[in-house]
Amino acid sequence: MSKIIAAAAIRGAHKIVQKAEKKLAETVAQKGRDCPVEFPNTGYYLPIIYSMTGIPVKTLGDCFKILEMAKGMLPPVPEERHWLPYLGHALDAGMATLFAEEVLEGCKYLIGPHPVEGIWLGAADDVIMRERGIEFVDGTAPGFAAIVGAAPDADTAVKIARELQQKNLYVFMSANTHGVSFAEQLTSKGVQLGWKTRLVPFGKDITATVYSLGFANRAALAFGAVKPGDFRRNLLYNKNRIFAFVMALGEVDDEKYANAAGAINYGFPTIADTDIPEILPTGVCTYEHVVSQIPHDRIVDKAIEVRGLKISIHKIDIPVPYGPAFEGERIRKEDMYVELGGPGAPGFEFVVMKDTHEITDGKITMVGPDLEEFKEGTAIPAGIYIEVAGRKMQKDFEPILERQIHRFIGEAQGIFHMGQRDQIRHRISKEGFKAGLRLRHVGTIIHAKFHEEYGAIVDKVQVTIYTNKAEVEKRLGEVHRAFAERDERILGMNDESVNLFYSCTLCQSFAPTHLCVISPERSGLCGSVSWLDGKASFEINPRGPNQPIEKGKVIDENIGQWEGVNRFLLENSRHKVERVSMYSMIADPMTSCGCFECISVLLPMCNGIMTVHRDFTEMTPCGMKFSTLAGSVGGGLQCPGFSGHSKFFIGSRKFMAADGGMQRLVWMPKELKEEVGHFIEKRAKELGLEDFLNKIADETTATTEEEVLAYMQQVNHPALSMAPLI
């Protein structure tokens, strides 16, 4: 590291540590030493400190220890004319900076200015971290760009952001240049910020940079099986697995240098647009540490080159940008050119299998006018009719392909995909229309993506788009009949009617002993892999994560154990898990990785089960929040009394059938009740239970186990008269 930078970084670190000491003193004066300090809804405490030192900071009192440590790591401020012998000093200063900044941001949550304000999001909670962090593991997102400062003008900011989005990178934003921030530049141009668009505004102060780096640390803990305190492995994981870099825009002051030095510890280089001393190869980072004076039209490419990112972009021939970052983009009514489907306009999207001689690959036909002939702001009739053929194609794969349309066309900037089947309401933006986007491009996208991702089963794809109302209605008859047939076929399937279950080992990348066993009546616990999906995925990729499991001889039909399943499990869990009961959460329950949509927990006093879903962040009657539960249930262990599962499973005939089934459900968050209410009511009817949905308590009627019991007595919940659970 050049001596000038090292000196600046060390000076910056001293300043930040002093600021943190002052803030901590103020906070203690107002709140007392015992006041809890935390980033909201996380099991990782102050995550950089926790992952580097293993110390769980819980109270303001604990912060003193941390600042003492930080001070101990600070090298003396060097005189300008002294050489610093090695990079180590600046790296220590960088780490001290990050510790101090976490303390400072933690204090801000207590006495303000609150980190979540206006466009600023503050720390990511564990829900977001699991949801988004997994994308860094499975490669959907190669990494992130931490943008510090601001571009010279808003248009340049938008250009840089769009370029990063197209490369599938997350853009984390913090700090400002003379009071202007990159995030504000984007909003001034109407760009949508948030986790969904991968443009994440953390905070306007330089100290908010810790949210980017802390996110990287947590990913290593959660997905890399790195232990808290094992700083070496944590940093190595980040260097090797998370492709991140700092993009410093505008003047780089001492405090920004200090943060850049912090990032170098992770192997994240800094790319700057201004003239700052460069630090060329190499040491901690894979490539250069600091590269300066890069013009804005080359800065994204340069950053990617320096960090050594390999990005594969499949170019689809449409006039708007395309990639996963655009999937989360919503199009508001004011920004919409037209809506496909919606009030008064019939619409559908439908995939149907054909014989190979019946269709022509790549043929895209419009029946009715394209967009330019419709009036702005209206809802237009739209039928997206997709015919596919392939030697390995099966009728059962139709709904699976159909479900991909959401992602495939949603990833085009300017198209907002909502709904499915005959309930579509997609929007085309004015901006997209102006850029030349037309409905026939929907056909282009579907053709390209079906081939790219489903080439193993699909040889030919032909797309017809209907916008003529009479024609759409005519087609709807056929489409409705097909949907009805499909539903019957799936409902007719149960665990007894098949000989094969399917495995899913996708999550072994971070929970090496976990395996989902997927049956027709129990989908994968993340909710995104059904038995049919497993079957299709095996056909598409016979060496992939979903393998057929021969059930074999029955051990116990009631709890759902088979010899074949147990054997498969043992062999595919690194010999760690011997038995699984598909239908019990008490005897040999299935393991959980971390992506469960819901967790069910035994409530002994109530003789029942509570079920909480991921979006519910409040306390639950079992005394733990979802995030805490997830931390103890996940990771590939069997935890009797706890079970991670999909939402779909709640309404299944097999839902904890060995433990008494759905009648045991005594508490759920209101939101979840609403979402899966129709399943529950249907199943309750089969069981002859009256008004069952209303007998399940929720947070509006009970927040503790005692209150749940009181509610059960009041409504005469059936679990009260069932055999004891334990």
Ligand code: SF4
């Ligand atoms: Fe597969 Fe289960 Fe992970 Fe879902 S949770 S991806 S089904 S292993």
Ligand code: ZN
């Ligand atoms: Zn998982």
